[in-house]
Amino acid sequence: MLNNVKVLDLSRVLAGPLCTMMLGDMGADVIKVERPDGGDETRGWGPPFDPDGESAYYLSINRNKLGAALDLDSTSDRTVLEALLADADVVVENFRPGVLAKRGLDAEWVRARHPRIVWCTIAGFADEPNRPGYDYVVQAESGWMSVTGEVGGAPMKHGIALADVLAGKDATIAVLGALVSRSVTGEGRTVTVSLEESAEAALVNVAQNALVSGAAPKRWGNAHANLVPYQLFDTADRPMVIAVGNDGQWSACVRAMELEQLAADAELATNAGRLAHRARVVEAMSARVRERPAAVWRERLDAVGVPCGVVRSVLEVLESSGASAVTGMPMAVPGALRRRPPRLGEHTALIRQSGWDAFTEAGDSGL
Numbered sequence: 001m002l003n004n005v006k007v008l009d010l011s012r013v014l015a016g017p018l019c020t021m022m023l024g025d026m027g028a029d030v031i032k033v034e035r036p037d038g039g040d041e042t043r044g045w046g047p048p049f050d051p052d053g054e055s056a057y058y059l060s061i062n063r064n065k066l067g068a069a070l071d072l073d074s075t076s077d078r079t080v081l082e083a084l085l086a087d088a089d090v091v092v093e094n095f096r097p098g099v100l101a102k103r104g105l106d107a108e109w110v111r112a113r114h115p116r117i118v119w120c121t122i123a124g125f126a127d128e129p130n131r132p133g134y135d136y137v138v139q140a141e142s143g144w145m146s147v148t149g150e151v152g153g154a155p156m157k158h159g160i161a162l163a164d165v166l167a168g169k170d171a172t173i174a175v176l177g178a179l180v181s182r183s184v185t186g187e188g189r190t191v192t193v194s195l196e197e198s199a200e201a202a203l204v205n206v207a208q209n210a211l212v213s214g215a216a217p218k219r220w221g222n223a224h225a226n227l228v229p230y231q232l233f234d235t236a237d238r239p240m241v242i243a244v245g246n247d248g249q250w251s252a253c254v255r256a257m258e259l260e261q262l263a264a265d266a267e268l269a270t271n272a273g274r275l276a277h278r279a280r281v282v283e284a285m286s287a288r289v290r291e292r293p294a295a296v297w298r299e300r301l302d303a304v305g306v307p308c309g310v311v312r313s314v315l316e317v318l319e320s321s322g323a324s325a326v327t328g329m330p331m332a333v334p335g336a337l338r339r340r341p342p343r344l345g346e347h348t349a350l351i352r353q354s355g356w357d358a359f360t361e362a363g364d365s366g367l
Helices: 015-025 075-087 107-113 135-141 162-185 195-201 202-214 247-256 271-276 276-288 294-303 312-319 348-362
Strands: 006-010 029-034 064-069 090-093 118-121 188-192 230-234 238-244 308-310
Touching: 006 075, 006 271, 015 029, 015 090, 015 118, 015 162, 029 075, 029 348, 064 348, 090 162, 090 188, 107 118, 118 195, 135 162, 135 195, 162 195, 162 308, 188 195, 230 276, 238 276, 238 294, 247 276, 247 294, 271 276, 294 308, 308 312
Parallel strands: 006 029, 006 090, 029 064, 090 118, 118 188
Antiparallel strands: 230 238, 238 308
8 A cells, every 4th residue: 555655764662663663564665763772762671572682562563664773973874864865755753852953854954855755753742842751651641540440549541552552543644644645735744743642632532521511530440431331240250341332232231131120120221311320230230240151141242232242361362363473463454564573773784775775675575
């Protein structure tokens, strides 16, 4: 899909490398540029490390790229970088403000000379660009932690660096939109994505509940603010989720579970009524669910179209996912797996010699 699109990856850590990996998955030629003294800091974020000494964190977000180690303060390395910029379609970077400008390599300077470039900056905070933007901090300040955790418990972060992941995906969308625009106008553009704005936008219905009601959202643990029953239940052998999304599913659910008293209760026929009687509904369902193993309930509820699922461990997910210890999880977008994540400076000599033609010479056999 993105064949012949050249992406210069000047980013590090998670959001930027995830963005460029997704572009690479979709066929773009991606060159990851790192500083020679250590490279992307996620290379040291371990253990675990693989047998070659690469951190699992780094491996998870850097496939389908060639790698060059360049010193931006070196005249010869800057010459290499400028040659790459001259033919690049996209630049993705997450430097602190002023770092590139001090070296004459900021978006304004580059796009003045190469107006077709799509330049994507990923920042931590939209209005405080000098402030370091780490996922955990953004989860705290975006409101996420105030609505995550057990009822009455302490604020809790998400188990995944989800603010980084969302920002990386938002950056990918922004780049693709800018490339479509360029195909019409012939001009690139500068786009900026921040972890803060991506996280705040992800509040969606939680934010809208507050806007409409005027009340501060609270933590619901494994339940839902707007739907009942829509939560975690303990079966006879393992936890599972039952997620009733409409009144028809409710009727099917209680009949499949042989809860005739609930099925006959007119007060519970609508979601609003079930919200008003949340405790009674949950108590009755919890007692029934504990009577049988999760597989029984999954079979019964699947048969009548009620959304449900057992809580699987990450190892259980990996068993059936086709994931690789070298190239990470399967792609979330249509594409092809062509190259393992590059070692630090692995293709520097080739890129110095051939620039973007390095992809032709390296081929797609880097697995």
